[in-house]
Amino acid sequence: MDIFADSADAFLHALGTTVVMAIIAGAGALILGTLVAAARISPIPPLRAAAFAYVQFFVNVPLLALLILAVFALPDAGFILPLTPTAVLVLTAYEAAYVSEAIRSGVNTVGHGQIEASRALGFTLRQTLGLVVLPQALRAAVQPIGNVMIALTMNTALAAAVGVVELTSAANKLNLVEAQPILIFSAAGLTYMLLALCIGLSAGRIERKVAVLR
Secondary structure: OHHHHHOHHHHHHHHHHHHHHHHHHHHHHHHHHHHHHHHHOOOOHHHHHHHHHHHHHHHHOOHHHHHHHHHHHHHHOOOOOOHHHHHHHHHHHHHHHHHHHHHHHHHOOOOHHHHHHHHHOOOOHHHHHHHHHHHHHHHHOHHHHHHHHHHHHHHHHHHHHHOOOOHHHHHHHHHHHHOOHHHHHHHHHHHHHHHHHHHHHHHHHHHHHHOOOO
16 A cells, blocks of 8 residues: 555546546537537538538547547647647547437437427527427436446546546556556556446436426
8 A cells, every 4th residue: 555655646636637637528528519419400401411420420430549640630730739638629529429419319308399389489499409409308318428428537548548647647657666557457447436436426316306207
């Protein structure tokens, strides 16, 4: 245990980076994913096509490849960002595709009659989506979105491959010094498990609170 006592500050700082990355990317993915989901169910064909292409691109390209591409391509395009914000941007764009699919599955729970009723009342497309469809879809998709957030937290570990000093990176650096891979990576794995457990329990509580009674 002296291994962790001597490296506690570095380990906690890396854990903080992991948590901050997950929170910021999660919030961004929720906002962007909602917009993409709205575009996918809109009656405007070019908008639907663009949203479909976005989702297909991000669900079919490995996250690690996107991270490496962003680290090398963004500076060449004139966007020079530190590694951590770059990783957060990629995680946001990547997970937004999965969030949009989760919300789109929630849209299927909204009765078609409600949409027809909103049209009969003279609601615009924006009002129908914002006041009728998306609020119910989000409430129905809490658990799937929670699962996406758990996956996002696990995926922050890939940021270590491009140089971000997060939990996995800190564990790897500590192992290079102490040569105790089983102990160190077991501790890192347990930490990820606790984070996932917290997200899962929170999603369960939110789901029970906002469940749509039918």
